[in-house]
Amino acid sequence: MAIDVTVLRVFTDREGRHGNPLGVVDSSAVSPADRQRIATQLGYSETIFVTVPEEGAHTAHARIHTPTTELPFAGHPTVGASWWLKDRGTPIKTLQVPAGVVQVGYTDELTSVSARAEWAPDFSFSELASVDELAAADPDDYTDDVEHYLWTWLDKDAGRIRSRMFAPHLGIREDEATGAAAVRITEHLSSDLTIVQGAGSVIETTWSPDGWVRVAGRVVDDGLRQID
Structure with missing residues (x-):
């Protein structure tokens, strides 16, 4: 039987352009043993499998897979799943993923999640001198087993940066928008920060000295896809 996959773009700009594609699947439709196969077949940087909360509940559970592995936490899937739940009439306050409990917020056109910094991988950061140098970077030069995050300032006083992320060992040659890296x-x-990543995706973040970071963005629904 075909499985319905809602395809979202997470962290679009104000006009709904760009954004990182995400597959969202109702966990009740899929055996846990099939999750990795489905994520691999879909080919998105991440696919999230969501257990829809019962009526009146405000917590959901989710598992996140790249094309090659499961992740304990990721930003664009948790933002996307939180938006998807609200869009279907079941908004939540928290989302339980293997790394911990993610706090969820909805403000105007933004959906946000708050996560501990240590839940995210240890990215290899490279600060580059200019946008031109960043644009010239070739993902094929970054083939080791590390998530590489390249960035440069657009406006330091305003906290605006431009970035790219490469993680071929996770099946992600280049990620359009990376919440965990944010x-x-x-x-x-x-x-x-305001982070402009990839072709023009936008991620808004808020830093707290207690180790929590809020990551917020806009989401667009690109419709249903079916997969066997």
Whole structure:
């Protein structure tokens, strides 16, 4: 029987452009043993499998897979799943993933999650001198088993940066928008940020000295896809 996959784009700009594609699947429709196969077949940087909360509940559970492995936490899937639950009439306050309990918020057109910085991988950060140098970077030069995050300042006073992320060992040659990396770079710089990543996706972050980082963005629904 075909499985319905809602395809979202997470962290779009204000006009609904760009954003990182995400597959969202109702966990009740899929055996846990089939999750990795489905994520691999879909080919998105992440696919999230969500257990829809019962009526009146405000917590959901989810598991996140890249094309090659399961992740304990990731930003764009948790933001996307939280938006998806609200869109279907079941907004939540918390989302339980293997790393811990993610706090969820809805403000105007933004959906946000708050996560601990240590839940995210240890990205290899490279600060580059210019946007031109960043644009010239070739993902094929970053083939080791590390998540590489390249960035440069657009406006330091305003906390605006431009970035790219490569993780071929996870099946992600280049990620369009990386929420977990946004958590880590926000902690690294100890500053609220507006991050423009990939082709033009936008991630808003808020830093807290107690180790929590809020990651917020816009989401667009690109419709249903079915997979066997």
